[in-house]
Amino acid sequence: MTSPALSLYRLANIMARLRHPEQGCPWDLAQDFDTIAPYTIEEAYEVAEAIAARDMAELKKELGDxxxxxxxxSRMAEEAGHFALADVVASLCEKMERRHPHIFGDGTRAADAGAQKAEWERIKAEERAAAGAPERPVSALDGVARALPALMRAEKLQARAARVGFEWHDVAGVRAKLDEELAEFDAAETDAHRAEEMGDVLFVIANLARRHGIDPEAALRAGNAKFERRFRAMEALAGPAFATLPLERQEEYWQQVKAAERR
Incomplete structure (x- = not known):
């Protein structure tokens, strides 16, 4: 079996050939960080989908992608003189060792996974503070990527704010805020104002999910999957005429599908 190091070296060489200025692939040569970023995000979601399906063969393929x-x-960065793949790996190794002092240093092992996560976040906060620029004050919200899906980013922003005490004392406060935001949405008189208020509603819903220990992004993915499953089942029951049926008849099929799932 080929060693992991040799396999990674082979992969790096393949990428170098694909980006060779004269002999490389025209498509690969035409790409830059901005054009490749959407593919990176897409591949991460395909990994998550393979995990959800518990399809190990597909997971192996998607992890490779x-x-x-x-x-x-890394190759594009190397061509621009910034860093190479080896630097990425070295930086990752250093970070993992630094953030696990109880394994690689003289730190004390945490009592459980929750305590260890808190320690991880403490170390991350120290790193962010150390990296802060004088012209940009360090914030508790630093490090929450802007490119994250909106619901996921909302949950992370709220969790960061909660660590410094900006948090309702109980879930009832969050629920009351949701009622307030819904009332403001109902009162909005322009499309722009309604869009703004809907953002506030969704932000509070993400907070409500977080306070109940629910991942809002995962919950919405599950809701999407449930809707798609039930809708396809309705179409299968009704046949080609489904789109021509009145809403009341379509609703009957919906209830039929729901009842069948409960049996």
């Missing part, structure tokens, strides 16, 4: 994204970005 995601790894290729890392290699692609």
């Amino acid at each position: 995601l790894l290729f994204q890392v290699v692609f970005h």
Whole structure:
């Protein structure tokens, strides 16, 4: 079996050939960080989908596709004189060792996974503070990527704010805020104002999910999957005429599908 190091070296060489200025692939040569970024995000979601399906063969393939994204970005950075794949790996190794002092240093092992996560976040906060620029004050919200899906980013922003005490004392406060935001949405008189208020509603819903220990992004993915499953089942029951049926008849099929799932 080929060693992991040799396999990664082979992959890096493949990428270098694809980006060769004279002999490389025209499509690969035409790409830059901005054009490749959407593929990177897409591949991460395909990894998550393979995990959800518990399809190990597909997971192996999708992890390879995601790894290729890392290699692609690293190659472009190397061509621009910024860093190479080896630097990415070295930086990752250093960070993992630094953030696990109880394993690689003289730190004390945490009592459980929750305590260890808190320690991880403490170390991350120290790193962010150390990296802060004088012209940009360090914030508790630093490090929450802007490119995250909106619901996921909302949950992370709220969790960061909660760590410094900006948090309702109980879930009832969050629920009351949701009622307030819904009332403001109902009172909005322009499309722009309604869009703004809907953002506030969704932000509070993400907070409500977080306070109940629910991942809002995962919950919405599950809701999407449930809707798609039930809708396809309705179409199968009704046949080609489904789109021509009145809403009341379509609703009957919906209830029929729901009842069948409960049996």
